[in-house]
Amino acid sequence: MAGRGFEFTSDLLKIQFRDHPLADPTLIQPGHPQGLAMGEMMTRTNEGRLVRATDITVDDDVSTAEVAFPLWSESGRTDIQAMGSKKATVPELGPYEFDTHLFDAAAAIGGGAPIASVLQAVKVATVRVNGRNYSGLVGHGGATDTAPVFGRVWKLPARNGGRLQVRVIG
Numbered sequence: 001m002a003g004r005g006f007e008f009t010s011d012l013l014k015i016q017f018r019d020h021p022l023a024d025p026t027l028i029q030p031g032h033p034q035g036l037a038m039g040e041m042m043t044r045t046n047e048g049r050l051v052r053a054t055d056i057t058v059d060d061d062v063s064t065a066e067v068a069f070p071l072w073s074e075s076g077r078t079d080i081q082a083m084g085s086k087k088a089t090v091p092e093l094g095p096y097e098f099d100t101h102l103f104d105a106a107a108a109i110g111g112g113a114p115i116a117s118v119l120q121a122v123k124v125a126t127v128r129v130n131g132r133n134y135s136g137l138v139g140h141g142g143a144t145d146t147a148p149v150f151g152r153v154w155k156l157p158a159r160n161g162g163r164l165q166v167r168v169i170g
Helices: 078-082
Strands: 006-008 016-021 041-044 050-052 087-093 096-100 121-129 132-139 151-155 164-168
Touching (some): 041 132
Antiparallel strands (some): 121 132
16 A cells, blocks of 8 residues: 555654564565555454454454554564564554544444544444455444444544544553
8 A cells, every 4th residue: 555554643642562473474474465554453362462353354344352453563574574473563552543544434334333523433344445355443333333442533534634543542
């Protein structure tokens, strides 16, 4: 994906980053057809390994994970590929804000609602961007939506260069 599709915007907030091994280390190889993208939503297995928060082979899959993290490792980095355990970095502690292009503002998936206002809750689901599925963000439906809330809309795409800005209190 060309351009800056994912970027932290909370430069004054202290964010704690952690490296975790990947459950499937082949996903960081350049050119992998389902390779991980920076900003894609991840969660941890019981063994502490990072996996996508949704099954990207299933359209409209909604994450049931209580905790998710945006991936902060670029695909194809040689330092990550050279490590024996193939670790990737995610923000884990502290509040943070970020801009992302991995969202579907119009989707109403699994009891959700289209993203329409600042402070609206968002949840993690499989989204289609540029003809490919990713683990990204969609609007949360409020009290009737049983999926965990990931964060809140901070800036709408129309006022943020086409990217969604999200705040996470963690």
